Amino acid sequence: MRAEERALELAIRLGAFTAVIVLAGIITLVLTEALPALRRGLGPFLDTVWAPTSDPPRFGLAPLISGSWTVTSLALVGGLPLGVICALFISEVAAGPWQEASRALVELTAAVPSVVWGYLGLSLIAPGIKDLLDLPTGLTALTAAVVLAAMALPTVTAVSIDALRAVPADLREAASALGATRWEVVLTVALLARRGLLSAGLMGTGRVMGETMAVLMLTGNAQALVPAPLSPVRTMTATLAAEMGECVRMSDHYHALFLVGLILLAITLSLNLLAGARRWP
Amino acid sequence: MTVQVDGRRPKIRVRHLEVFYRRERILGSVSVDIYPGITVILGPSGSGKTTFLRALNRMHDAVVGMFVYGKVFLDNRDIYAPGTNVPEIRRRVGLVFQKPNPFPLSIYDNVAYGPRRHGTPRRHLDEIVRWSLEQAGLWEEVKNRLRAPAHRLSGGQQQRLCIARALAVRPEVLLMDEPTSALDPLAAARVEGLIARLARDLTVVVVTHDIEQARRLDGRALLFQGGRLLASGPTRRLLSSHRDHHATSRHDPARAT
Numbered sequence: 001m002r003a004e005e006r007a008l009e010l011a012i013r014l015g016a017f018t019a020v021i022v023l024a025g026i027i028t029l030v031l032t033e034a035l036p037a038l039r040r041g042l043g044p045f046l047d048t049v050w051a052p053t054s055d056p057p058r059f060g061l062a063p064l065i066s067g068s069w070t071v072t073s074l075a076l077v078g079g080l081p082l083g084v085i086c087a088l089f090i091s092e093v094a095a096g097p098w099q100e101a102s103r104a105l106v107e108l109t110a111a112v113p114s115v116v117w118g119y120l121g122l123s124l125i126a127p128g129i130k131d132l133l134d135l136p137t138g139l140t141a142l143t144a145a146v147v148l149a150a151m152a153l154p155t156v157t158a159v160s161i162d163a164l165r166a167v168p169a170d171l172r173e174a175a176s177a178l179g180a181t182r183w184e185v186v187l188t189v190a191l192l193a194r195r196g197l198l199s200a201g202l203m204g205t206g207r208v209m210g211e212t213m214a215v216l217m218l219t220g221n222a223q224a225l226v227p228a229p230l231s232p233v234r235t236m237t238a239t240l241a242a243e244m245g246e247c248v249r250m251s252d253h254y255h256a257l258f259l260v261g262l263i264l265l266a267i268t269l270s271l272n273l274l275a276g277a278r279r280w281p
Numbered sequence: 282m283t284v285q286v287d288g289r290r291p292k293i294r295v296r297h298l299e300v301f302y303r304r305e306r307i308l309g310s311v312s313v314d315i316y317p318g319i320t321v322i323l324g325p326s327g328s329g330k331t332t333f334l335r336a337l338n339r340m341h342d343a344v345v346g347m348f349v350y351g352k353v354f355l356d357n358r359d360i361y362a363p364g365t366n367v368p369e370i371r372r373r374v375g376l377v378f379q380k381p382n383p384f385p386l387s388i389y390d391n392v393a394y395g396p397r398r399h400g401t402p403r404r405h406l407d408e409i410v411r412w413s414l415e416q417a418g419l420w421e422e423v424k425n426r427l428r429a430p431a432h433r434l435s436g437g438q439q440q441r442l443c444i445a446r447a448l449a450v451r452p453e454v455l456l457m458d459e460p461t462s463a464l465d466p467l468a469a470a471r472v473e474g475l476i477a478r479l480a481r482d483l484t485v486v487v488v489t490h491d492i493e494q495a496r497r498l499d500g501r502a503l504l505f506q507g508g509r510l511l512a513s514g515p516t517r518r519l520l521s522s523h524r525d526h527h528a529t530s531r532h533d534p535a536r537a538t
Binding site for chain 2: 174
């Protein structure tokens with residue numbers, strides 16, 4: 001092997017290795033900072049209220065998990081079908097310049113910073129939802145979910161497009177040769193790509209679950225134990241962002257926040273692993 | 282002007298058919314009649330055989346840059362006339378591909394795919410699936426595992442499944458693009474026998490590289506070369522009067538694949 005090739009291979013190996021090291025480092029750090037929180041058992045975290053600065057402090061995780069669950073599931077109800085439909089349009093229906101333009105547009109939405117999404121939500125969606133549904137505040141789980149659905153779009157669409165493109169051309173031809181109409185061919189391709197579309201959904205779920213800034217700006221940050229789409233909620237991510245800067249290092253509060261982080265990390269990592277395992281056979 | 286052969290009228294009449302890819306003419310101009318029974322299409326690689334075959338059920342429609350001119354009459358109706366219901370044409374004129382291409386679904390769902398698209402009532406599906414698999418000579422081998430994935434079948438079985446899938450929509454014409462070239466000799470022989478049997482009821486058009494196969498299938502033959510129809514007529518007569526072509530075809534490197 002020539003020297004340049006050897007150098008190139010080394011560089012690639014180094015890059016891949018760095019990624020592994022960073023991920024392992026993150027997991028180790030979160031674990032070591034979260035585990036001390038469990039020294040008094042799970043008891044304190046089964047409380048129904050999260051009030052780390054009250055006296056005595058209360059560390060109930062249920063309202064945070066319930067908040068994340070509400071916002072995420074609402075966002076996915078809208079975002080997943082929309083992303084798959086966008087992908088079907090771009091991959092199967094649009095042609096030539098339309099295809100390029102629509103693909104570029106969806107990819108561009110990925111470049112919008114999440115604070116801008118939050119601002120858009122504050123200035124457009126929140127007042128709209130407040131007036132439309134006659135609510136005391138526009139900062140609700142639904143408001144955040146609408147914005148998150150838009151934010152998940154590029155991820156869901158891009159992965160879905162890959163899944164659809166992976167359906168071999170001879171299967172499309174087989175479908176049309178059997179007298180399937182254009183729409184039936186499109187639906188057949190979607191059916192055959194269902195595993196890949198599922199993995200797009202899982203990736204999108206991870207994206208929505210982990211989003212912080214827009215959620216912090218839009219959910220109202222009031223705890224709700226029972227999921228309610230039209231009331232303010234508080235998510236795990238928003239709690240971390242709001243409280244991490246102000247808590248005392250190595251305090252119970254600090255470790256409790258890392259425990260929240262550990263739960264988030266576990267959920268998003270497993271979603272991504274699951275998504276990776278579900279590709280075209 | 283229509284010539285009758287054995288007292289039969291042509292099923293397909295092709296008139297001045299030309300196919301362009303971008304600005305290059307890759308086929309034409311072809312005028313020929315295709316009769317019920319077997320028609321084999323012969324010629325070296327790149328001679329326009331497959332292009333001609335796919336023009337007979339408008340498979341070129343979906344390919345960007347492909348343009349088809351001329352007329353193809355199926356029972357006196359031009360399938361390229363404006364306003365033609367293309368899915369309906371494809372239902373009547375089925376296509377079996379060179380490489381077996383079953384859907385990654387169950388055996389049953391593969392065969393039921395076409396009938397389902399055409400609104401066949403659910404209660405008739407079992408019967409149609411059975412009939413189609415019987416016609417394709419596959420029923421005895423798969424009747425106890427209709428729900429198994431089609432990809433578990435061997436290559437030859439997959440090709441017969443694809444034939445069953447094409448038969449399930451009750452086509453009048455079956456186009457086959459080198460249907461045995463991706464199979465081992467034994468599986469190929471089975472499919473070949475099947476083709477001969479199907480040709481009793483259908484109009485079957487088979488592209489083949491294999492002169493011996495053409496001879497065994499008999500029927501009529503079209504000989505293509507360089508994107509043009511060189512000759513047509515009863516297969517045996519055509520083969521004996523075109524020994525030269527026959528010889529070049531034997532040395533066609535693609536035959537070895």
